[in-house]
Amino acid sequence: MVTRAYQDIDAHVRRLWRHRGTTLPSPRRGPRQQLDLDDILDAGIALADAEGLAAVSTRAVAAAFGKTPMALYPYVGTKEHLLALMQDHAVAMPEWEDPPTGLADALEAWASALYEVYLAHPWLTERRWAQATQGPNEQDWMERLLRILDTWRIPAPARPPAVTMLYATVAATAETDAAYRRMSQEGKSEWLAQAQATARQIPDLTRRYPLSTSLEPVTTDWQDSPRAALAAGVGILARALAAPTG
Incomplete structure (x- = not known):
């Protein structure tokens, strides 16, 4: 016997894959x-x-269409289904050519493309790994990344952790970048004022924390640091993946 829950899941999958071969459920x-x-x-x-x-x-x-919430249900299902549909719809993958110049360049091109999608839709970073949609657009990103790793003959055991690290790094740096862009001038001034107050109140801060206080920034412009950190992080990972083993 097919339960209502399974019917709802089936309808949701048909909505997700509506442009890739399924038909939309109809009332x-x-x-x-x-x-x-x-x-x-x-x-x-x-x-x-x-x-x-x-x-x-x-x-x-629903209000944007002059409809009630219940009137929207046949189109999207539950609120969680709506969010998942929005998520997959928003991450439609742009077109680009994989650079043939090496693993690092290919991974950076993939990471930069996803980074731009996250910047265009910052709320995507709030949707965690466990909330993957299993939709076609998200699947495109994963397949593209795995194709890069396959092209450059990255060993199979190294691929799952590489995928996790790349997705996590892109999401984290894009989230920080988006937060910097939202920061008001007042917020910037308060951040600087707190840093200065900390230096006054804790005069031996550099002695207490010699390594962190002497850490060189990735770039001199703090607003560009998330993107610069992403590029540097991808390069580090690429070198580790390409390093000979054994």
Whole structure:
């Protein structure tokens, strides 16, 4: 016997893969659907881009079309289904050519492309690894990354940790970059004032923490440091992956 839960999952998968061979579920009764799923997701993404993920609800998205939350359910399912659909829709992979000049360049091109997607939609970094959509657009990114590792003959056991490190590094640096961009002038001034106050109140700070206080920044412009750190981190990982073993 097929339960309601499995029917909901099946409908959700059909929505995710609607442009890759599945057909959208349609209501058994009631009026014909009047909205387009892509339009609904575009509205949800625009809301999340402008106000953050917390602002997204079926009520808020439905209101953009003059509908009630219940009227939206046949199109997207539950709120979690809506967020997953938005997530996969937002990460549609742009086109680029893999640089033939080496593993580091190929990985940096992949990481930079995903980084730009996260910057365009900062709320994506709030969706954790456990909330992967299993949708086609997210699958495209994974397949592209694994193809790079396969092309440069990275051993199979090294691929899973490399994938985890790359995704985590891109998300973390993009999240920091987005936070820097949101920081007001007042926030920047407060950060600097606290640093100066710490130096006054803790005059032996460098003696207590000699390594961290002498750490050289990746770049002289602190606002560019997340992107610079990403490029440097990808380079370190690439060299480690390409190093001979045994």
